[in-house]
Amino acid sequence: MAEVANPAELQKIADQLRLDVVKMVHDAKDGHPGPALSIADIVATLYFKELNIDPQNPYWEDRDRFILSKGHACTVLYAALARRGYFPAAEFAGLRSLGSILQGHPCMKKTPGVDATSGSLGNGLSIGVGMAIAAKYRQKPYYTYVMLGDGEIQEGIVWEAAMCAKKYRLDNLIAFVDNNGWQSGDSVENVSGLLPILPKWEAFGWHCQSIDGHDFAQIIEAVANAKQAAAPAVIVAKTVKGKGLAFMENDNSWHKRVPDDSQLAVARKVLGGGADE
Amino acid sequence: MSSYKGTREAFTQALLALAASDDRFLLVSPDSLKAMRATSFAERFPDRYIEVGIAEQNAVAVAAGLAASGLIPFVATYAGFITMRACEQLRTFVAYPQLNVKFIGINGGIFGGEREGVTHQFFEDLGIVRSIPGITVVAPADEHQVYQAVKAIAAIDGPVYLRAGNGREHVVYDENAPFELGKIRVLREYGSDVALFASGFVLNRALEAAETLNRQGIKATLADVHTLKPIDSEAIAAILQRCGAAVAVEDHNVIGGLADAVAMVSTEYCPVPIGRVGLQDVFPGSGAAEDVLDHYGLSVGDIVNAALRVMKKKK
Secondary structure, three states, rough: OOOOHHHHHHHHHHHHHHHHHHHHHHHHHOHHHHHHHHHHHHHHHHHHHHHHOOOOOOOOOOOOOEEEOOOOHHHHHOOOOOOOOHOOOHHHOOOOOOOOOOOOOOOOOOOOOOOOOOOOOOOHHHHHHHHHHHHHHHHHOEEEEEEEEEHHHHHHHHHHHHHHHHHHHOOOOOEEEEEEEEEOEEEHHHHHHOOOHHHHHHOOEEEEEEEEEEOOOHHHHHHHHHHHHHEEEEEHHHHHOOOOOOOOOHHHHOOOOOOOOOHHHHHHHHHHOOOOO | OOOOOOOOHHHHHHHHHHHOOOOOOOEEEEEOOOOOOHHOOOOHHHHHEEOOOHHHHHHHHHHHHHHHHOEEEEEEEEEHHHHHOHHHHHHHHOOOOOOOEEEEEEEEEHHHHHHHHHOOEEOOHHHHHHOOOEEEOOOOOOOHHHHHHHHHHHHOOOOOOEEEEOOOOOOOOOOOOOOOOOOOOEEEEEEOOOEEEEEOOOOHHHHHHHHHHHHHHOOEEEEEOEEEEEOOOOHHHHHHHHHHHEEEEEEOOOOHHHHHHHHHHHHHHHHOOOEEEEOOOOOOOOOHHHHHHHHHHOOHHHHHHHHHHHHHOOO
């Protein structure tokens, strides 16, 4: 699939990515479908509209970078990379198996298009800060995007990075917080004293926006605003964990769970039965 | 003739020289500029001095991002703050993707931390980094070797941990003595009664012990094992073969460092008795630098006695 511009086309792509996720986890009998589905619309928008990338040249120096800091949601990243042309969708079948390019969590050395290794939570924003500082130093025009989970920002290093990004005025760094309200054990509200999220980023000197993370027009507008900001920008995206499949939505048991054959069939039906390969 | 006040100054001089010839070299500091004696770097290369504040985990992960973008960052601060506080960032985000980040850990050993006490005495750093795949581990013996070693590690692509001190290191080497990454250097070859392997800022003590033994009629071979990983198996095994007994001397816990590295070679290629002179798996305390070494089992006498003990176990 090539780059697209309008929300209707993005919706189709996001549906395809969601189906890819469900099928990958179903076939591998392992993985995290819920947190992948909550960011599918943002990932589709980035990879099929916003990112300045060249799938034929994954290590192009001037490319925009995307870091999936919440690396456990990697199936949706793998889906986007494959559908964008970095590698064949046939690789999906190898997810989490020996010799596959698709590790259980993203590995920049094994998967073309993965810009940063990730998966142990909290670290992606700091890596993004390093990439954004490198862009400033090298006078490169690229943007660095980081996708954080809302539970993930309980990690202290996230705020070390937030402080550092402000100091270096990294207006080329754009972070999303996937605010689906859930984390591994329970709701973010019950587990932590984190809420409310936005004032914390404001206090750290970031340009802040809140959006509906499933509304393509809002995602596109927020990225445009973030690029205009004179500071590092965070977009707190209200999302639904498991978005797109009623049986999965807001049911945190799908944080890590394998869909059975009938659930896969439902996914095919709901998501349009897109291409398998 | 170059002269430094210690290994930290030697590091900074080497980094200045590297940076002058290649604009990819950067310094990432978690508020360690003064501790590293590196203010001259910040003055000369302000846009290559990345100050992240007292945030070591961030420092290491930022360095990963810089390296992933084609730059060569040095992260320099206290050894334990790199290898313990930021251990996971070092392992997962630098070593695993084989990014070209260089780590300089100061206050290495109990000698390095001396009066500061346990919070600033780092005697597990080498063991921690040795156990992580894909990272080169270096513990040079003095300031001249640190200078050469920094240049040597800059010349290879990939992550490296280099241990430095705090200014009390004894000069052992001539300024122009070469530093060959991955190779031991034999400093004394009195004979083959016993082998002494030393690493880091206690090499002066090992030299003294070798001389003391010689005066007693015991002929030792002494080698500086500055590169702990990859270990120079071939040369170490050859010495073990000749001597039949060995003592490892290191300012580190006796678990995880040089003694284990030598023992790995020995068990595989040439099993011989090996004595371990180092911190005997206890928490040390504050004290004057030379005194803490003497008190915690690293005196010249301790090395001599260890040599006598292992010689008795020779087959």
